[in-house]
Amino acid sequence: MTDETGTATTTPEREAHLQKAEGAVLRADDLVAGYLPGVNILNGTDLYCQEGELVGIIGPNGAGKSTLLKALFGLVKIKTGTVMLQGEDVTNQRADKLVSAGIGFVPQTNNVFPSLTIQENLEMGVYQRPSAFDEQFKFVSELFPALYDRRAQRAGSLSGGERQMVAMGRALMMSPSVLLLDEPSAGLSPVMQDEVFVQTRRINRAGVSVVMVEQNASRCLQICDRAYVLDQGRNAYTGTGEQLAKDPKVIELYLGTLAKN
Numbered sequence: 001m002t003d004e005t006g007t008a009t010t011t012p013e014r015e016a017h018l019q020k021a022e023g024a025v026l027r028a029d030d031l032v033a034g035y036l037p038g039v040n041i042l043n044g045t046d047l048y049c050q051e052g053e054l055v056g057i058i059g060p061n062g063a064g065k066s067t068l069l070k071a072l073f074g075l076v077k078i079k080t081g082t083v084m085l086q087g088e089d090v091t092n093q094r095a096d097k098l099v100s101a102g103i104g105f106v107p108q109t110n111n112v113f114p115s116l117t118i119q120e121n122l123e124m125g126v127y128q129r130p131s132a133f134d135e136q137f138k139f140v141s142e143l144f145p146a147l148y149d150r151r152a153q154r155a156g157s158l159s160g161g162e163r164q165m166v167a168m169g170r171a172l173m174m175s176p177s178v179l180l181l182d183e184p185s186a187g188l189s190p191v192m193q194d195e196v197f198v199q200t201r202r203i204n205r206a207g208v209s210v211v212m213v214e215q216n217a218s219r220c221l222q223i224c225d226r227a228y229v230l231d232q233g234r235n236a237y238t239g240t241g242e243q244l245a246k247d248p249k250v251i252e253l254y255l256g257t258l259a260k261n
């Protein structure tokens with residue numbers, strides 16, 4: 001991390017965070033990234049996800065939450081900093097390489113092929129390893145029985161919540177070491193939002209490490225093991241979901257406006 005003058009800085013909190021990041025399935029250190037030359041959206045973001053963890057990322061609009069996920073998944077250029085997947089440096093690797101290396105990503109929008117059936121969508125998820133289809137289809141069908149029952153239905157005819165299930169199922173087809181979810185509850189009715197949180201927890205309990213960005217901050221903090229509050233591309237607060245949900249500063253600055261539902 002550097003200050004405005006480019007001098008290296010660190011804090012005891014950051015040192016402690018870096019120590020806890022040892023051995024993580026996915027870790028990002030000091031990411032600086034953005035879309036345009038000279039305009040950084042991430043300004044030294046740190047994150048880690050240990051095996052089996054469900055990690056949430058919350059924060060105000062425009063904080064860089066989606067940008068962080070895209071940077072982890074090779075969709076936004078990382079200018080400085082590193083991304084390590086199971087101890088391997090994967091900084092700025094192409095998304096398709098990251099999928100075969102073990103990162104699953106579910107974008108916020110346009111995350112299914114609407115003209116394809118549910119089964120065909122799931123086949124697309126495993127196109128790099130077609131021989132794994134049967135086994136992975138069984139795993140995904142056990143998590144989401146409705147997908148199996150309706151496998152011949154076109155994804156374009158499904159509701160928002162059902163599409164989200166297909167998108168998650170597709171990303172799980174490669175049996176990822178870590179699954180990145182970008183605002184899975186966005187645009188859904190309160191009932192369907194709840195369903196998505198239950199499903200996310202179920203995926204995590206099935207042994208999949210998850211990093212999720214969420215606009216429904218209070219619900220996210222309820223289900224996640226740990227979370228980051230991002231502000232202006234920097235780590236503002238971090239702790240267990242329970243700690244952050246009770247932290248007066250987090251409540252005042254972020255949950256007050258974000259946790260309406």
Ligand SMILES: Nc1ncnc2c1ncn2[C@@H]1O[C@H](COP(=O)(O)OP(=O)(O)OP(=O)(O)O)[C@@H](O)[C@H]1O
Binds near residue numbers: 067068215
């Ligand atoms: N493709 C892009 N090109 C240029 N700037 C972008 C692009 N996508 C996002 N940004 C900018 O990056 C900043 C962070 O956006 P980002 O979507 O990461 O925020 P966020 O924390 O996910 O917010 P929200 O909850 O509103 O989605 C915003 O200022 C946004 O305008």
